[in-house]
Amino acid sequence: MDIALFQVDAFTREPFAGNPAAVCLLSAPHDETWMLNVAREMNLSETAFLLPQADGYNLRWFTPAVEVRLCGHATLASAHVLWETGALPPSAQIRFHTQSGLLTADRDGDWIELDFPATLGETAEVPTEIAHALGVNPRYMCKSGNRYLLELDSEAQVRGVAPDFTALKALPGRGVVITSRAADPAFDFVSRYFAPWVGINEDPVTGSAHCSLAPYWSQRLGKTQFTARQVSARGGVLRVRLAGERVRIAGQAVTVWHGALHA
Numbered sequence: 001m002d003i004a005l006f007q008v009d010a011f012t013r014e015p016f017a018g019n020p021a022a023v024c025l026l027s028a029p030h031d032e033t034w035m036l037n038v039a040r041e042m043n044l045s046e047t048a049f050l051l052p053q054a055d056g057y058n059l060r061w062f063t064p065a066v067e068v069r070l071c072g073h074a075t076l077a078s079a080h081v082l083w084e085t086g087a088l089p090p091s092a093q094i095r096f097h098t099q100s101g102l103l104t105a106d107r108d109g110d111w112i113e114l115d116f117p118a119t120l121g122e123t124a125e126v127p128t129e130i131a132h133a134l135g136v137n138p139r140y141m142c143k144s145g146n147r148y149l150l151e152l153d154s155e156a157q158v159r160g161v162a163p164d165f166t167a168l169k170a171l172p173g174r175g176v177v178i179t180s181r182a183a184d185p186a187f188d189f190v191s192r193y194f195a196p197w198v199g200i201n202e203d204p205v206t207g208s209a210h211c212s213l214a215p216y217w218s219q220r221l222g223k224t225q226f227t228a229r230q231v232s233a234r235g236g237v238l239r240v241r242l243a244g245e246r247v248r249i250a251g252q253a254v255t256v257w258h259g260a261l262h263a
Helices: 032-042 072-084 128-134 155-160 165-169 210-221
Strands: 003-010 019-025 046-053 056-062 094-098 101-108 111-117 140-144 147-151 175-181 189-195 200-203 225-230 236-243 246-251 253-261
Touching: 003 072, 019 032, 019 072, 032 046, 032 056, 046 072, 056 072, 072 094, 072 101, 072 111, 072 246, 072 253, 111 210, 128 147, 128 165, 128 175, 140 210, 147 210, 155 175, 155 189, 175 210, 189 210, 210 225, 210 236, 210 246
Parallel strands: 019 046, 056 094, 147 175, 189 225
Antiparallel strands: 003 019, 003 253, 046 056, 094 101, 101 111, 111 246, 140 147, 175 189, 189 200, 225 236, 236 246
């Protein structure tokens, strides 16, 4: 049986920007080996697998190397596909059941807002080798969940970082967020995200990283609503707001292609 498959550029309103994700619409369960093989075939940072259930959708995410517990851009892409294909009416909230609990998506015009758990920074010591592998002298470092978060002095420094991925991968970790205040007054902060541990040297736009960035910049700036830009080569724009222990992450998306998987 053919399986519907889509590629969506998330956190952008233009094709060939933002973060591409594959979205696979399942009608029956498949095992993890099969899903990982599909993700390797797609060779994108994330492939999402959606399976309908009584009160929403089971949602899982795979990189070409591993399954991950939380992914923002592939969740945004999944919601975009469900509304675009007419699986749900535009006014309906989408409920995703995931390894990170219940996540929801709501539509606001051509923006999609996701409801994700916030991740607070910890006082745990960050290995100085992390900064050395990035070639930076951060003004602040902390651990946020299973990620390291480093604030740099300027957007120019964030854009100029060229990590030693071999050295980075040899260190304990799961992901590294680097961030700074934005040079453009239209944005509050910028970021980049590196995750060689899971097979992604640099992720173009990382919704889940903003689960850490929102509470961090809320403490720094004394506000709860932000417009953020991830300054990778492809780049992307996010609207972010901190709501207690949750983070609302909004973005746009565009389908680049769709077809059928014969496997």
